[in-house]
Amino acid sequence: MKNVKKITGVFILFFMVIGGLIFAQDRAIHPNQLPKTAKNFLSAHFKGIPVTSAIEDREIYGVDEYKVYLSNGMKIEFDSNGNWKEVDGKHQKLPYGFIPVSIKNYSTRNFPNTYITKIEKKRWSYKADLSNGLELEFDRNGNFKRIDD
Known part of the structure; x- marks a missing residue:
């Protein structure tokens, strides 16, 4: 009986992980699609440095975060509302x-x-x-x- 519970638990965990991978997706977006707060942050502190790519990290429940890569190599992470979480100057x-x-x-x-x-x-x-x-x-x-x- 214990083995059946362990096997069932492993299967449930396996399917939860697979389901999370299927529904969690990153997708490239246009920088204009970033939240207004993020766009304001970029224009205030990184004016004149073009955005090379913007990534929207989607989870089952919606957008989790945004990652923005600048032409000078810097990376900025924003939360779902566009507030900065991390700025990496590389x-x-x-x-x-x-x-x-x-x-x-x-x-x-x-x-x-x-x-x-x-x-x-x-x-x-x-x-x-x-x-x-x-x-x-x-x-x-x-x-x-x-x-x-």
Whole structure:
């Protein structure tokens, strides 16, 4: 009886995974199809840098996120509402206009001659990668927590 339950559980898990793969799809979209918030973010902080591709990540319940690739190699991820989640400069300096002031100030004051190359905004924290390879972690208010190298 235990083996039947295990086999049934494995089959259920297998079909859930396969179903998720079938319904979860990425599709290329025109940059004009991005949410207004994302378009405003791009025009404010990456003006003059063309979008080479925009990807809509769809899940069963709708759009999960958008990924935007710029001609200079940078990648920006937005949530379903168009709010930025991650900006990856691919080792290039990010513009500081959207980065919380406390994070910008901490990194420039404590690590002169470096710059932020990637920033992730999570539910309760931020993570910023510096050009020297260090990863700084901050709380959701932008207060420094620790270095993760």
